[in-house]
Amino acid sequence: MSKEKEKCALCFKKEDYHGVWVFAEQHNGTISEVVYELLGVGRRLADQLKEKLGAVLIGFNIKKQAQRLIQYGADDVYVVDIEDAARFLEEDYAEVIVKLVEEYKPAVFLFGATALGKSLAPRVASRLQTGLTADCTSLEVDPEEKVLIQTKPAFGSDVMVSIVCRNKRPQMATVRPGVMKKVEMCAARRGNIIENNHIPPLKLRSQVLNFSRKQTEVQLEQAEVVVAVGRGLGKVENLKLIKELAGALGAAIGATRAVVDAGWISYQHQIGQTGKTVAPKIYIACGISGAIQHLVGMQSSEVIIAINKDPEAPIFDYATYGIVGDLMEVVPLLIKRIKTIKNLS
Amino acid sequence: MRIIVCIKQVPATNEVKIDPKTGTLIREGIESIINPFDLFALEEGLRLKEAHGGCVFVLSMGPLQARISLKEAMAMGADTAVLLSDRAFAGSDTLATSYTLAAGIKKLGGADIILCGKQSTDGETGQVGPGIAAQLDIPHITCVTKIIKVDHAKKRIVVEREVEEGYEEILTTLPVLLTVEKEINRPRFLTVKGIMRAKKTGVVVWTASDLEIDPSRIGLSGSPTEIVKVFSLPRQKRGIIFSGTPEEQVETLVSKLKEAGYLF
Numbered sequence: 001m002s003k004e005k006e007k008c009a010l011c012f013k014k015e016d017y018h019g020v021w022v023f024a025e026q027h028n029g030t031i032s033e034v035v036y037e038l039l040g041v042g043r044r045l046a047d048q049l050k051e052k053l054g055a056v057l058i059g060f061n062i063k064k065q066a067q068r069l070i071q072y073g074a075d076d077v078y079v080v081d082i083e084d085a086a087r088f089l090e091e092d093y094a095e096v097i098v099k100l101v102e103e104y105k106p107a108v109f110l111f112g113a114t115a116l117g118k119s120l121a122p123r124v125a126s127r128l129q130t131g132l133t134a135d136c137t138s139l140e141v142d143p144e145e146k147v148l149i150q151t152k153p154a155f156g157s158d159v160m161v162s163i164v165c166r167n168k169r170p171q172m173a174t175v176r177p178g179v180m181k182k183v184e185m186c187a188a189r190r191g192n193i194i195e196n197n198h199i200p201p202l203k204l205r206s207q208v209l210n211f212s213r214k215q216t217e218v219q220l221e222q223a224e225v226v227v228a229v230g231r232g233l234g235k236v237e238n239l240k241l242i243k244e245l246a247g248a249l250g251a252a253i254g255a256t257r258a259v260v261d262a263g264w265i266s267y268q269h270q271i272g273q274t275g276k277t278v279a280p281k282i283y284i285a286c287g288i289s290g291a292i293q294h295l296v297g298m299q300s301s302e303v304i305i306a307i308n309k310d311p312e313a314p315i316f317d318y319a320t321y322g323i324v325g326d327l328m329e330v331v332p333l334l335i336k337r338i339k340t341i342k343n344l345s
Numbered sequence: 346m347r348i349i350v351c352i353k354q355v356p357a358t359n360e361v362k363i364d365p366k367t368g369t370l371i372r373e374g375i376e377s378i379i380n381p382f383d384l385f386a387l388e389e390g391l392r393l394k395e396a397h398g399g400c401v402f403v404l405s406m407g408p409l410q411a412r413i414s415l416k417e418a419m420a421m422g423a424d425t426a427v428l429l430s431d432r433a434f435a436g437s438d439t440l441a442t443s444y445t446l447a448a449g450i451k452k453l454g455g456a457d458i459i460l461c462g463k464q465s466t467d468g469e470t471g472q473v474g475p476g477i478a479a480q481l482d483i484p485h486i487t488c489v490t491k492i493i494k495v496d497h498a499k500k501r502i503v504v505e506r507e508v509e510e511g512y513e514e515i516l517t518t519l520p521v522l523l524t525v526e527k528e529i530n531r532p533r534f535l536t537v538k539g540i541m542r543a544k545k546t547g548v549v550v551w552t553a554s555d556l557e558i559d560p561s562r563i564g565l566s567g568s569p570t571e572i573v574k575v576f577s578l579p580r581q582k583r584g585i586i587f588s589g590t591p592e593e594q595v596e597t598l599v600s601k602l603k604e605a606g607y608l609f
Contacts, residue, residue, distance in 0.1 A: 027510075089515070090475070091484045115508040119487040122472035126443050126479035129562070131569030134470035154575065155467045162574035205484045206517035209503065213511040267527075274469050282607055292578065303607055304584070305598065311586070321601055322586035323594045333595040341599070341608065 014107075017169035020046040021106040023097070024057040024069055024077075025116055031065055034112030036072050036182035038175060041139055042110055043073035043183055045148070048141040052076055054106060058096055060086035063193070070191035073183050077193050078104065089206040090116070094123040096199050101128060101170060103196075108148050109170040110139075117174055125172050131165030132172040135273055137179055137296045147171065153273055153292040160292070178221065178277030179296070220252045220269065225282045228254035228271055228298070229264075232287020232308060232327055236264040241331050242286060248338045254278065256294045272297035287327045290315030307331065346399035346497050349456040350390040351446055351477070352383040352418055354411040355467040379414045382462025384421075384532040385525050389492065390460050391422045392530065397497060400424040402456070404449050406434055406442060412548045419543035420535040427453065431552040436565035439468070443476025445563050448556040450481060457497065459522040463488060471524065478522040485522040486515055490529055495519075 022038035024031055039055065046053035055074040057066055059081065066077040080096055088096075093116075101109070101124075109124075111117040113135050125132035137160075138151040147164045148171040154161045165171040220226065227246040233239065246253050254271040255264070271278055273293040283301035288294060290306070290313055298304070299318055306319035307330050316322045323330055357378040379387075390401045403423040405411050408430060415426035429449045437445060450459065459478075464471035471487065478485030490512065491505040500519040505512050507526055553563060561567060585601075587594040602608040 089484070089486075089517075091478075094479065115488055115506075118471055119475050119485070122439065122443075122470075122475040123479045123485065125472070126440060126476035129440065129569075131438065131440060132470075132472060133570060134472060149573070155469065159575050159577050161572050162576075163570050164573050165569045166571060168569035206486070206515055208513045209516050210514035211511055212514075274464070282602070303602070303605070316584075316586055318583065319586075320584040321598055322584060323591070323598060324586060325591045325594065329591050330595060333591055334598070337595055337599050338608075341603075 017107040020108040034177040037180040039073040040182040041180040113174040130168040223252035225251035230256040230288030347456040354414040386460035388532040420539035438568035439472040441567035447480035474524040
């Protein structure tokens with residue numbers, strides 16, 4: 001059977017592929033937040049294509065979650081609920097997913113750019129010999145060609161690139177958590193649950209022996225206020241001041257990649273294309289010029305305050321309020337002012 | 346133990362400076378370097394060799410100038426360097442790159458452990474490592490922060506990897522492909538002895554005809570993804586830039602925030 005399928009790769013016809021799929025990542029029975037965001041964008045794409053939205057749910061004792069995926073926009077949920085899946089790692093997930101794709105032939109397949117998704121999606125794409133675009137910030141359907149236009153910032157410059165995968169299916173992409181909007185839950189939504197528990201024998205070569213939870217002082221994604229620093233900080237010693245500002249505001253600290261690469265702060269704080277995506281109520285960008293790679297990680301913040309000595313810095317195009325000035329001068333004034341208000345109230 | 350480290354030559358982005366007048370990147374005179382993430386993979390490979398014996402191969406795909414990076418890897422301590430270089434490889438996306446590198450690994454006779462950086466600093470996809478593992482049909486583990494134990498005889502390895510919430514300790518089988526985080530180690534410096542040795546040894550170059558590959562799966566024709574548009578986001582000021590002394594600006598900001606109900 002598998003040999004026949006291999007041969008069928010030669011008689012591949014993209015017209016046979018229909019619908020939009022999302023990978024419903026779950027850990028210990030809890031669906032990852034990014035899945036609802038994928039369902040949000042997937043719903044729109046499926047409607048534009050006039051096709052169905054499917055979700056792939058793999059795990060153990062997981063079936064009851066399928067209804068939730070439907071309530072958040074899925075038409076079909078492909079469930080693999082088997083005991084072995086409780087210990088699945090990328091290789092095993094990939095084998096099961098490849099079989100599902102070969103059987104049901106989705107045209108589009110989206111994964112969250114999580115630790116698992118970023119590792120699993122390329123394995124699946126490589127097995128299926130199809131294209132994969134990492135960290136998309138926008139996904140659209142070309143109305144004529146019906147291909148998926150996958151847009152992301154280009155490397156090291158202020159331009160965006162749009163990528164298509166014209167001749168292979170499914171068209172695969174990863175999307176960072178926080179980038180897409182989820183749709184409202186609708187309890188009355190109806191859909192199909194398709195069970196696929198007859199999976200081929202798996203190798204199960206890897207297993208998690210132990211898990212240790214991180215000490216997370218940084219709750220960037222949940223923070224209502226984020227104070228972020230860029231190269232304009234000048235030197236690592238100046239971070240003290242930023243910490244003081246964050247402390248006064250009860251804010252989490254974010255940073256650009258340049259600051260993380262310089263070793264001034266850990267990667268956990270990185271915001272942007274290759275870091276976290278945040279949308280706090282207030283985002284204070286200190287000494288951040290506003291490279292597009294950073295902007296995509298914070299531009300949905302409600303109020304963006306930019307402090308930068310360069311009046312031409314692109315960050316000012318995105319800022320709600322801008323202060324042109326030296327960080328080392330402005331920030332202490334701001335701290336002082338905030339502390340005064342706090343003492344008064 | 347046979348160890349293969351995959352490296353990529355990338356532009357030295359850390360040396361890109363911002364033009365203080367225009368706020369744009371200064372791109373002139375940017376040199377090429379080994380992808381910084383790959384240095385951690387190479388260092389880990391060298392440490393594995395020191396602990397378990399064996400040899401470290403370093404493998405890359407790219408234009409002939411990538412030989413410079415491979416020589417640097419040899420100067421750090423790699424035993425053999427191989428470059429896959431052919432016009433036919435040009436325009437490869439991550440799928441075609443994974444396929445070609447996997448073919449190079451097969452030609453090298455495979456490995457017990459294949460190491461890659463977490464991602465490249467130019468493409469930033471992190472897709473090639475897992476892609477190679479899929480082509481070779483071996484397990485892969487990404488974001489490795491520690492190699493805890495290698496049992497060469499039993500063909501088993503235990504590593505620690507970073508995920509969102511914490512760290513997983515994972516047991517898997519050899520051969521395996523690992524992509525490593527920069528927390529895993531501190532790469533060593535080049536030594537004069539190493540540089541001399543690298544000069545003498547040279548880099549092996551293989552072209553498409555040296556590899557067992559399907560020509561339709563390499564380069565542009567083997568790359569399903571295609572860039573169809575490059576564009577700038579429109580610049581439009583959407584907010585207010587304050588004026589006045591720093592004190593006045595801070596005052597205006599605070600009152601604006603209070604007005605909007607954002608502060609306290």
